[in-house]
Amino acid sequence: MPELLAAGGWGLLAGSALLLGAVAGFLVRIPGKAVAGVMAFGSGVLISAVSFELIAEAHEKGGFLPTALGALGGALIYTLANVALARRGARHRKRSGGQQPSETEQAGSGTAIALGALLDGIPESMVIGTSLLGGGSVSVVTVAAVFISNVPEGLSSAAGMKRAGRSPRYVFLLWSGIAVISGVAALLGYGVLGGASGATLAVITAIAGGAILAMIADTMIPEAFEDAQLWTGLITVAGFLTAFGLSHVGG
Numbered sequence: 001m002p003e004l005l006a007a008g009g010w011g012l013l014a015g016s017a018l019l020l021g022a023v024a025g026f027l028v029r030i031p032g033k034a035v036a037g038v039m040a041f042g043s044g045v046l047i048s049a050v051s052f053e054l055i056a057e058a059h060e061k062g063g064f065l066p067t068a069l070g071a072l073g074g075a076l077i078y079t080l081a082n083v084a085l086a087r088r089g090a091r092h093r094k095r096s097g098g099q100q101p102s103e104t105e106q107a108g109s110g111t112a113i114a115l116g117a118l119l120d121g122i123p124e125s126m127v128i129g130t131s132l133l134g135g136g137s138v139s140v141v142t143v144a145a146v147f148i149s150n151v152p153e154g155l156s157s158a159a160g161m162k163r164a165g166r167s168p169r170y171v172f173l174l175w176s177g178i179a180v181i182s183g184v185a186a187l188l189g190y191g192v193l194g195g196a197s198g199a200t201l202a203v204i205t206a207i208a209g210g211a212i213l214a215m216i217a218d219t220m221i222p223e224a225f226e227d228a229q230l231w232t233g234l235i236t237v238a239g240f241l242t243a244f245g246l247s248h249v250g251g
Contacts, residue, residue, distance in 0.1 A: 004191055007129040011186020014128060014146040015121060015179035021154025022175040025096065026162050032227040035096045035156050040224035040232045042149035043216050044239025046124075049145035050216075052247050054127060054209035062202025070206025071213070074123065078211040081119050082218055090116035094219040096159035097226065102166070110170065117157065117178050120215050121150075123208040125182040129189025130201060141247045148243075149220075156223050 024030070058067040085091075089109025092099035093116045101109045124146045131139035154175055161171050193201060224232050 003132055004187060007132050007190035008183045008187035010132075010143050011125040011128050011189075012179060012183030014143050014150060014186075015125060015182025017147040017150035018117075018121065018154035018182075019172070019175040019179050021151040021156075022158035022171055023154075024151075025155035025158035026168060026171050030096075030155065030159065032096060035152070035159060036224050036227040037231065037235050038152035039094075039156055039220055040235035041239035041242075042152040043220045043224055044236035044241075045145045045243040046149045046212060046216050046220070047236070048240040048243035048247070049142055050209045050213050052244060053139055053142050053145070054205050054212070058202040058206035058209065060202075061198045062206075066199060066203050067206045070203040071210030074207035074210030074212075075214040076210075077207070078119065078123075078214045079218070082116070082214075085112045085116045085119065088112035092160065093117060094120075094153055094157045094160070094223050095226070096156040096163075096223065098160075098163050100160040100164040102164045104165075110166065113157075113161070114174050114177075117174065118181060120153070120219065121178050121182050122185045123211040123215075124150075125185035126189035127205060127208045129186035129191075130193055130205060132190050141243065144246055145243045148239075153220070 025035075055067060055071060058070060062070075082090075088111075089101045089106040090112035092101075093113045100113070103110050128139070128143055128146065131142055158171050158175065193204065196204070221232075221236075224236070
């Protein structure tokens with residue numbers, strides 16, 4: 001029971017960064033180049049976490065084939081869901097400029113954006129919960145990576161929501177809800193998969209890794225490239241090395 005609550009608490013902590021970023025993005029006018037820069041940094045952090053914490057762990061537990069199939073499956077599931085939501089107005093949910101449609105421009109886009117935010121956050125949170133399985137401690141690097149990357153995600157998306165004319169009530173309730181659901185997803189990741197075999201956990205971890213990597217490419221990197229074009233690569237590498245360094249300190 002304590003481990004179950006711990007899993008939910010760590011997931012909630014990581015998810016709360018979305019709300020922190022949303023508050024900053026909605027209340028403070030942040031230059032586009034700064035938003036793009038922090039999104040590039042967050043992309044690098046997540047790429048590192050996927051590489052060294054998720055895919056590497058899945059490979060260690062299950063071997064190459066289950067890992068590859070799981071990652072491809074996760075990317076496919078995410079992409080299909082993302083395509084469906086994009087057609088309903090959620091394509092630019094992490095964009096801080098004027099790309100997001102208002103409810104007047106596309107009815108139902110608010111719901112699609114909310115579901116898109118949920119789609120982006122669940123894989124990250126579930127792997128936080130599964131990292132506690134087997135009597136181990138939570139992967140601090142994974143929590144830190146998700147937290148660090150969630151700040152620019154919330155910041156950029158909330159800035160775009162404001163420009164699309166969405167109310168503070170909508171924005172803050174959305175990200176508060178996603179933060180709570182992140183905690184629940186981490187809790188479920190621990191509780192539901194508690195009796196799973198190592199091979200099963202490897203596949204599920206790889207699925208989450210593939211989904212997260214697809215999310216980075218589809219929603220985070222485009223925003224990062226928007227205004228920080230010539231610096232995107234350098235800033236992304238800095239984020240990657242930050243998370244890589246944390247993984248070695250943690251080890």
